[in-house]
Amino acid sequence: MLLAKKILVCVTGGIAVYKAVALVSKLSQAGAEVRVIMTKSAMEFVTPLSFQVLSRNDVYFDTFDEKDSRVIAHIDLADWADLVIVAPATANAIGKIANGIADDMVTSTLLATTAEVWIAPAMNVHMYEKKSVMRNIQQLHDDGYQFIEPAEGFLACGYVGKGRLEEPEKIVELLKQHFAKKVDLPLKGKKVVVTAGPTRERIDPVRYISNFSSGKMGYAMAEAAAAMGATTVLISGPVDLPVPAGVQRIPVESAADMLDAVLTHYEDASIVIKSAAVADYKPKDQHPQKMKKNDGETQIELVRTTDILKTLGERKKNQLLVGFAAETNDALAYGQSKLNKKNLDYIIVNDVTDPAGGFGNDTNVVTLLTHTGQSIAFEAMQKRELAKILLQTIIKEEGLHTNDR
Template sequence: MLANRKILLCVSGGIAVYKAVALVSKLSQAGATVKVIMTASARQFVQPLSFQVMSRNDVYYDTFDEKDSSVIAHIDLADWADLILVAPATANVIGKLANGIGDDMLTTTLLAATAPIWVAPAMNVHMYDHPAVKRNIQQLHDDGIRFIEPSEGFLACGYVGKGRLEEPEKITALVADYFARPKLLAGRKVVVTAGPTRERIDPVRFLTNFSSGKMGYAMAEAAAEMGAETVLISGPVTLPVPKGVQRIFVESAEDMLNAVNAEYETADVVIKTAAVADYRPIDVHSQKMKKQAGGSTLELERTTDILQHLGKTKTHQLLIGFAAETNDVGHYAKDKLERKNADYIIANDVSEAQAGFESDTNRVTVYGKGGFEQSFEMMPKLELARRLLGLIMEKEDLHDR
């Protein structure tokens, strides 16, 4: 399953270190080449020799112990890996990584890494629930690091709850699934729009919406994972650029229209997740508008409907739109599919808890031509993006377009 894959396992100190030894065994049995970095605390629980025997590679733990004088070890390891696992990840290591601290072999290597990093936490249930730990985990999420959630059960401290390192078999299966994911979009160009737009009223005010861009960024990341040349046209958000994605920042609906038009002719797939403003002020004031007694009227005009414009002008492109609704979701999605000449509309009820703007999860239904309809239950947006693209690409033959 993992032949020729290079996995760097970063082991920090906790009783779950014994599971990391089993994880090296499972990964090696699956065909991976595994190298291990240990913290000083990890070596209090398990000796490096155990990892050396299971991996058949040197174990690293001292930044200044250069085993090969022709390279700098922590840079060489960071460049070598196809995937980096931090397992078990203590609250201490999570905090260091979230704040850019590199004070040992493990953390300096992580700071130098360009490969995907997966973090598998293991700690006391109350530590895992501490506000500081939650903040650090959220920061790493925002930085594009993936987490393997701890499981619930009996902990070494005597508590029962969430905090157990996920089982080595499960982690190995997740890694194998990651590398086995088919490159359904290899050689194709995918353009994704994401986030809100801003329509200026004056130098300090604008019209916008609650879109966080998370679903669009997830779609771009999934497309890149599937081998696509991916262009992400993004409104004003603070999300990190997914690995392998070219991002173009825009502000207004007009900016987004122009950016999409510039990429449209060479695109194979266009995914419109952006929440584009439907209206903009007719007059944009060059100076800040001052408060006046009584009410005030702001006159608006329609912006160009980008999805409808693309539907009218498409030649070979596969056009996928999103519909954020608060009622009659299916009715509005099917109407949008026909009216805007899209190939698929992915619709969700943004009034539903954990499925609306700014949430990390989503629940959607895909509508396609010929009465096609398929629903997806609530799940993290990146996982949903992978499933959506997998479904659509398996149904579509881009060579026929």
């Protein structure tokens, strides 16, 4: 339920900050994309580096430290989040939020966001029971904020009572339940097969023919499919990328390996997304030993590999078949030709010479061509975000909530 969800964790200064470190770790492990803002007081307990390593994102703590000059950081974070959680939330932070005070990065972002905000208090039991604190909490309840009630137990100050930050495991479970109630799973019950990355065609034990594909777009498509409820199989050429949560990864090397793996899963697939950059040619002969240098030139005879996408188009029954076309010129014309010749339902076309797209980048610029003759252009955006939008567009076009594919 947390796969690809954007969770903004706001950490304020209390001894329970160490639990926030565990919370960020568990959210990341559950597949969420996590970003962290810390107050100066929180940094007295834990350094930003701990959160940076566990979230794999920059940590924010200074309203005036703009890490990206193209955006205003606290506004960008406020707009980015699907949900904001303040953990631990001190009495001081609760008071500021309740009264609309925005004097640091945390409170400024909270004032700017339209996302749901959850507050997880942590403080001494007598502080928690103080009328002023209760009044501020009630005000936030009235304003629509959600609370994760503190637990009872032994507190850092030596008291026993209510005021302990709820355990990270429990917070993660509450978030999963929350998103489960709201999540739309249009691909639930469907099997999606995604191919990604390059293939390698061996010349000898130390050399091969390949291409510059990073696999990032294919991995993003697999992640998006899993987040929409699909049973997702990712058939991947050799890349150095983490396997998305909830995805079954099948590693392959050559075009022949990829063809075998795809055909194994093709029969019962609902959707097949062919984003891999498969080698069109392979050496006619593979040398069993390393080829030695000789004086003068040498030649390697190449033969065609099997066209996987064409093969799938020829065998298509009820599967929805989506191809990719990475081109350097006349991209739309070549994409349309592939759509027709290979019996595809959709093809996603990108010009790899575009600085905002292509191999290796975290962003992409594509045009979606449909079997009904539509051409839908998407401007430059992060590949993970683009993958979600592409799948949502295809789902809308196909009516996959009720489709028999």
